[in-house]
Amino acid sequence: MQVKIGIFLCDCGGSLRNIDFPKIRGNLEKLEGVAFVDISHNLCLEEGGKALASRILSEDINRVVIAACSPELCEHNFMRLLESLRLNPNFLSIANIREQCSWAHKEDVTGKALELLRMAINKARLLQPLERKEVPVNQEVLVVGGGFSGMESTLELSQLGLRATLVEKGSALGGKLSELEGFYGLGASPKEMLGSMTRAIEEGKNIEVLTSAEVTRVEGEVGNFTVRIRRGGEEFPRSFGAIIFATGYRAGILPRDFELRPSVNIISQRNLIEILQAPEKLERKPETIGFILDVSDESSRLATLLVLNNALAVKEKWGSEAYVFCRNLKVDSDGAEKLYREARATGIAFLKFEKKPQISEEDGRVKVEAKDVLLGEEISLSCDILVVEEKGLPPEGTEALSSILNIGLDSQGFYQNENVYLYPVDSGRKGIFLVGACRGDLDISRASMDVASAVMGVCELLASGKAIVEAEKVRVDPDKCRACLTCIRVCPHGAIRLVRVNTEKEVAQIYDLACEGCGICAAICPAKAIDFEGYTDEQILAEVEAIGE
Amino acid sequence: MGGNNKIVAFCCENSACAAADRAGKIRLYYPDNVRVIRVPCAGRVDVLHILKAFEKGADGVLVMGCQEEACRHLTGNTRARERVKYAEILLKESGIDGERVRMVNLAPEMAHKFAQEVSEMTERLKGLGPTPIKNGGPQR
Ligand SMILES: Cc1cc2nc3c(=O)[nH]c(=O)nc-3n(C[C@H](O)[C@H](O)[C@H](O)COP(=O)(O)OP(=O)(O)OC[C@H]3O[C@@H](n4cnc5c(N)ncnc54)[C@H](O)[C@@H]3O)c2cc1C
Ligand code: SF4
Ligand code: SF4
Numbered sequence: 110m111q112v113k114i115g116i117f118l119c120d121c122g123g124s125l126r127n128i129d130f131p132k133i134r135g136n137l138e139k140l141e142g143v144a145f146v147d148i149s150h151n152l153c154l155e156e157g158g159k160a161l162a163s164r165i166l167s168e169d170i171n172r173v174v175i176a177a178c179s180p181e182l183c184e185h186n187f188m189r190l191l192e193s194l195r196l197n198p199n200f201l202s203i204a205n206i207r208e209q210c211s212w213a214h215k216e217d218v219t220g221k222a223l224e225l226l227r228m229a230i231n232k233a234r235l236l237q238p239l240e241r242k243e244v245p246v247n248q249e250v251l252v253v254g255g256g257f258s259g260m261e262s263t264l265e266l267s268q269l270g271l272r273a274t275l276v277e278k279g280s281a282l283g284g285k286l287s288e289l290e291g292f293y294g295l296g297a298s299p300k301e302m303l304g305s306m307t308r309a310i311e312e313g314k315n316i317e318v319l320t321s322a323e324v325t326r327v328e329g330e331v332g333n334f335t336v337r338i339r340r341g342g343e344e345f346p347r348s349f350g351a352i353i354f355a356t357g358y359r360a361g362i363l364p365r366d367f368e369l370r371p372s373v374n375i376i377s378q379r380n381l382i383e384i385l386q387a388p389e390k391l392e393r394k395p396e397t398i399g400f401i402l403d404v405s406d407e408s409s410r411l412a413t414l415l416v417l418n419n420a421l422a423v424k425e426k427w428g429s430e431a432y433v434f435c436r437n438l439k440v441d442s443d444g445a446e447k448l449y450r451e452a453r454a455t456g457i458a459f460l461k462f463e464k465k466p467q468i469s470e471e472d473g474r475v476k477v478e479a480k481d482v483l484l485g486e487e488i489s490l491s492c493d494i495l496v497v498e499e500k501g502l503p504p505e506g507t508e509a510l511s512s513i514l515n516i517g518l519d520s521q522g523f524y525q526n527e528n529v530y531l532y533p534v535d536s537g538r539k540g541i542f543l544v545g546a547c548r549g550d551l552d553i554s555r556a557s558m559d560v561a562s563a564v565m566g567v568c569e570l571l572a573s574g575k576a577i578v579e580a581e582k583v584r585v586d587p588d589k590c591r592a593c594l595t596c597i598r599v600c601p602h603g604a605i606r607l608v609r610v611n612t613e614k615e616v617a618q619i620y621d622l623a624c625e626g627c628g629i630c631a632a633i634c635p636a637k638a639i640d641f642e643g644y645t646d647e648q649i650l651a652e653v654e655a656i657g658e
Numbered sequence: 659m660g661g662n663n664k665i666v667a668f669c670c671e672n673s674a675c676a677a678a679d680r681a682g683k684i685r686l687y688y689p690d691n692v693r694v695i696r697v698p699c700a701g702r703v704d705v706l707h708i709l710k711a712f713e714k715g716a717d718g719v720l721v722m723g724c725q726e727e728a729c730r731h732l733t734g735n736t737r738a739r740e741r742v743k744y745a746e747i748l749l750k751e752s753g754i755d756g757e758r759v760r761m762v763n764l765a766p767e768m769a770h771k772f773a774q775e776v777s778e779m780t781e782r783l784k785g786l787g788p789t790p791i792k793n794g795g796p797q798r
Contacts, residue, residue: 179675179679180696181671181675181676181679205679205694207682208678208679208680208681208682208683209678209679209682209694210682210690211682212682212683212685213678213681213682213685213686213687213688213690214687214688214690215687216690218690221690221693224693225693228693228695517732527727527728528727528728528729528732529728529765530672530724530728530729530730537732599733599737601731601732601733601734602731602732625731626698627698627699627701627702627730627731627734628697628698628699628701628702629699629701629702629731629733629734629737631702632701632702632703632704632737632741633737641698641702644697644698644702646704646706646707649695649697649702649707650707650710652695653666653695653707653710653711653714653716654714656664656666656693656711656714656715656716657664657714657715657716
């Protein structure tokens with residue numbers, strides 16, 4: 110098919126005054142394959158669009174070059190317009206003469222604008238059509254981890270009519286909910302919450318629960334994952350369209366934080382909660398209780414909440430004196446500020462240290478020595494019980510799972526790198542989401558927000574049962590591929606797999622729906638077997654070519 | 659325009675392109691010798707593209723991608739950095755100053771950094787003069 114290019118120059122309502130549009134037109138009209146050069150004042154408005162459409166049809170062109178504002182703003186609309194004219198949307202090339210040319214320079218930039226246009230024209234000549242294709246997606250969703258986050262995800266999915274399978278490692282659902290006594294800021298107690306959620310899951314439609322089960326392998330891509338699940342002695346494969354991981358966390362005391370090991374008098378938050386639940390374990394009521402926070406670092410949002418919550422509980426149940434040692438109290442979580450005020454009002458004392466307090470045991474009591482920086486005084490407190498901070502740590506098996514999934518961990522070992530582009534619940538692999546405590550969001554209100562985002566993400570992908578992809582935008586040429594596996598290793602989105610084409614040969618194949626179109630594979634393939642339509646080597650170099658002209 | 663300071667900037671559409679757009683939007687007025695080539699990710703840029711840019715008359719090349727540890731495609735920016743390093747070595751071998759190519763990390767908001775990098779490269783190129791390829795080659 111012979112290339113016939115139509116060029117539209119938009120002067121943005123006549124505001125791009127440092128570009129001489131007629132001069133550019135005169136220059137471009139002479140180029141080979143250029144059918145016409147139009148100057149418009151408002152391509153983005155309805156009338157501009159109409160004029161553009163009628164010119165495309167009447168001149169029967171097959172490549173459209175537009176010089177206008179940033180493609181960030183206009184590309185999508187122009188593509189849809191071409192589509193409506195039955196012209197392949199990939200036959201569009203845009204020169205950004207506004208943000209990156211007219212607006213960016215004071216002087217006359219006709220020369221630069223002309224060069225940007227030549228770059229776009231050079232590229233347009235090489236563009237190939239891309240077909241949009243429908244691919245079916247499996248609408249079943251796997252949820253891994255049956256704590257609050259996993260249960261909530263399952264319930265929300267089922268309400269939206271998607272089938273969910275909940276896989277829990279333990280013998281019952283609940284995760285941390287089943288271990289907790291009280292909650293701050295929430296109406297229901299954890300037990301009540303667990304009770305009503307469990308009932309809802311039992312009654313819910315489209316829900317399957319597998320307890321004492323684990324995921325051992327994940328293969329395939331979004332819309333079509335094959336997951337191996339181990340339960341009891343057997344292992345079986347199942348297919349899902351998307352996966353939500355809600356594997357939670359494990360609470361622990363970091364040994365480097367305290368020289369003294371936990372003992373009868375030095376206990377964890379969880380021990381305290383157990384005692385609060387079963388006070389008969391106590392020989393006598395503790396009169397003075399100390400709490401300590403922020404010893405190794407200050408990332409203790411949940412720990413702060415627990416301290417406030419538990420200090421109030423001991424005050425209420427036993428009438429004990431409570432002292433909280435902390436660096437900077439973090440009250441930015443839901444309801445924390447209120448809790449703090451309540452704690453102060455009931456007479457709980459807060460002591461602010463900068464240097465790590467000294468802790469020692471004497472006569473069955475615990476002595477805490479610290480310098481309070483507000484009072485400027487050395488303080489020595491002898492307490493019956495010292496409750497030390499537990500840190501949220503990733504659950505066992507996180508590393509193993511992350512390598513099964515081929516997704517990264519952050520500096521603390523939780524899922525999800527600190528990458529803004531993944532925020533909040535993406536994993537880097539399309540169709541795999543991470544919610545709740547397993548990505549370090551340790552409290553329920555944050556976990557709920559994660560769940561809502563992930564469920565929305567799942568719906569976007571699976572709700573209609575099919576997805577539209579640009580077929581083979583990034584494509585491996587099976588004749589050139591030598592199956593060196595480099596691309597499979599480097600693809601950051603896990604979108605490439607090896608397939609057998611005949612008895613002798615295996616080649617890499619890109620799964621359109623999982624591919625996010627970065628082109629890393631195209632740049633790295635040693636056999637130059639991968640082409641990325643729109644950004645092929647030839648197309649990029651054609652743009653470069655125009656620079657010296 | 660013209661002169662010996664033509665810059666080709668391969669810009670990631672998730673970060674650097676947005677930074678460049680923004681620089682225009684807030685009228686930062688940087689030198690007009692830069693030509694942005696939009697790429698889906700800095701990781702798409704190959705050593706070949708960088709070398710060809712010099713062959714075709716560029717005096718300097720910028721590869722601009724997302725911030726370290728915050729790449730839209732996770733590893734694209736680190737791969738780009740490796741390739742820029744490699745291109746630098748190859749350029750030096752053919753007698754072209756390694757200073758003429760540079761990897762830049764920026765976030766979509768960093769319009770000032772975009773403008774500053776272009777200005778700095780322009781100054782650098784003025785100091786370095788024409789590339790050996792250009793000496794005697796076709797010029798406009
Ligand atoms: C002492 C204490 C007090 C707390 N108090 C409050 C409070 O007052 N307010 C508040 O908002 N939050 C509080 N929290 C935090 C709250 O309990 C958690 O945020 C919430 O329960 C986290 O839910 P989750 O589902 O993300 O994780 P979890 O509850 O940890 O659930 C994870 C589940 O996944 C399962 N699992 C793990 N790995 C796998 C695997 N590989 N395969 C299958 N299953 C797996 C686990 O067995 C577990 O059932 C408290 C926590 C503690 C420890
Ligand atoms: S890198 Fe290239 S040659 Fe190697 S497997 Fe991938 S497509 Fe084939
Ligand atoms: S373009 Fe990027 S996401 Fe797509 S297959 Fe290649 S490396 Fe993977």
